[in-house]
Amino acid sequence: MRAGETLRARRLDGGFTLTESLVAMVIMLIVTGALFGLVNNNSIVAQAQPEAMDMQQRARVSGDMLSRDLFMAGAGVYAGPQTGALTQFFAPIIPRKMGTLGADAYTVVRSDAVTISYIPNTYSQTTIRQAMPLASSELKVEDNPNCPKHNQLCGFTEGMTVLIFDKLGHFDFFTVTEVQNDAGHLQHHQQDLSFPYQPGAIITQADSHMYYYDAAQRQLRHYDGYQTDQALVDNVVGVLFEYFGDPLPPTTPKPPLGNANCLYDAAGNQLGGMPVLTPQGGSLAALPLSMLNDGPWCGSGQNQFDADLLRVKKVRFTIRVQASMASMRAGGADYSVAGTSRSAYRSVPDYTLVFEVSPRNMNLGR
Numbered sequence: 001m002r003a004g005e006t007l008r009a010r011r012l013d014g015g016f017t018l019t020e021s022l023v024a025m026v027i028m029l030i031v032t033g034a035l036f037g038l039v040n041n042n043s044i045v046a047q048a049q050p051e052a053m054d055m056q057q058r059a060r061v062s063g064d065m066l067s068r069d070l071f072m073a074g075a076g077v078y079a080g081p082q083t084g085a086l087t088q089f090f091a092p093i094i095p096r097k098m099g100t101l102g103a104d105a106y107t108v109v110r111s112d113a114v115t116i117s118y119i120p121n122t123y124s125q126t127t128i129r130q131a132m133p134l135a136s137s138e139l140k141v142e143d144n145p146n147c148p149k150h151n152q153l154c155g156f157t158e159g160m161t162v163l164i165f166d167k168l169g170h171f172d173f174f175t176v177t178e179v180q181n182d183a184g185h186l187q188h189h190q191q192d193l194s195f196p197y198q199p200g201a202i203i204t205q206a207d208s209h210m211y212y213y214d215a216a217q218r219q220l221r222h223y224d225g226y227q228t229d230q231a232l233v234d235n236v237v238g239v240l241f242e243y244f245g246d247p248l249p250p251t252t253p254k255p256p257l258g259n260a261n262c263l264y265d266a267a268g269n270q271l272g273g274m275p276v277l278t279p280q281g282g283s284l285a286a287l288p289l290s291m292l293n294d295g296p297w298c299g300s301g302q303n304q305f306d307a308d309l310l311r312v313k314k315v316r317f318t319i320r321v322q323a324s325m326a327s328m329r330a331g332g333a334d335y336s337v338a339g340t341s342r343s344a345y346r347s348v349p350d351y352t353l354v355f356e357v358s359p360r361n362m363n364l365g366r
Helices: 003-012 018-072 307-311
Strands: 113-118 125-127 161-165 171-179 184-187 202-205 207-214 219-223 229-234 236-245 312-321 351-357
Touching: 018 113, 018 207, 018 229, 018 312, 018 351, 161 207, 207 236, 219 236, 307 312
Parallel strands: none
Antiparallel strands: 113 207, 125 202, 161 171, 161 202, 171 184, 207 219, 219 229, 236 312, 312 351
């Protein structure tokens, strides 16, 4: 081997130069940094996805409960001498909080609260056979064929939620606190009845549900009208109820001749003054809150309600929930309450759920 070839072979076996090594290290660092960036973003996304799923689940919980109760709203008496949907007697959907704890005044209407009433499947449906004055504490009912045999109170039991109402538009909820042989001593939610009911008034087991938004605690809450008021969904940043109904004024409840109510005079003539509305995109008209507390007023006491509520045929519900952690919220229109996130991967926008329910018993009648 010649000397030149030997020198060239030694150079080939000599490895990388310092410059080549530095270039290789720089390339390796760039590639490694990119890989770590991908891994870190994936880790952040993995944290954000469960939060997004939790928001959707919280919204669905409210939707499931509300849609169930709205679907049943207005279900009325189906046994006894008088039957029919509650809309034939009073408004089963009222846009305010009612009951004994923090109830709104009857003149109040709210876009973030609703009270829903209906009668479940029950044999406890009858009429009273003895007057119930405002301060009444005793109940005596008729023993109709649908009532259980050998039961003087038609199956009413202690702790049961009971509804009493008449053909004039009056109604009251109360709770049975004691049952005796021929009388049930009642607790009227720590207050008197709103109206002195006469024999023949309908009395039945019933359900009453209030949903309302607590802005201070950012919660959608559920209240039974008596003692149980609990959070249904946390981290709520918006609730909206909208109402749609019959363009024509209501024609029920119609009282017996000689009696007047919010729709008829004592001679049976329908009172005027309620407007005919324009349908919007179908057979129903929008019922803005402004027309739901301007009268005429039906019922009595704190259970009074605007007659236009008897038009309601459909309810639209909107709820907006936010991420529970501020570190998952950024700023801007997608966030009702800005958070501390500065990463698009870590930011979870507010989630909005909208649905509509047409209560079957307020459209067909039970």
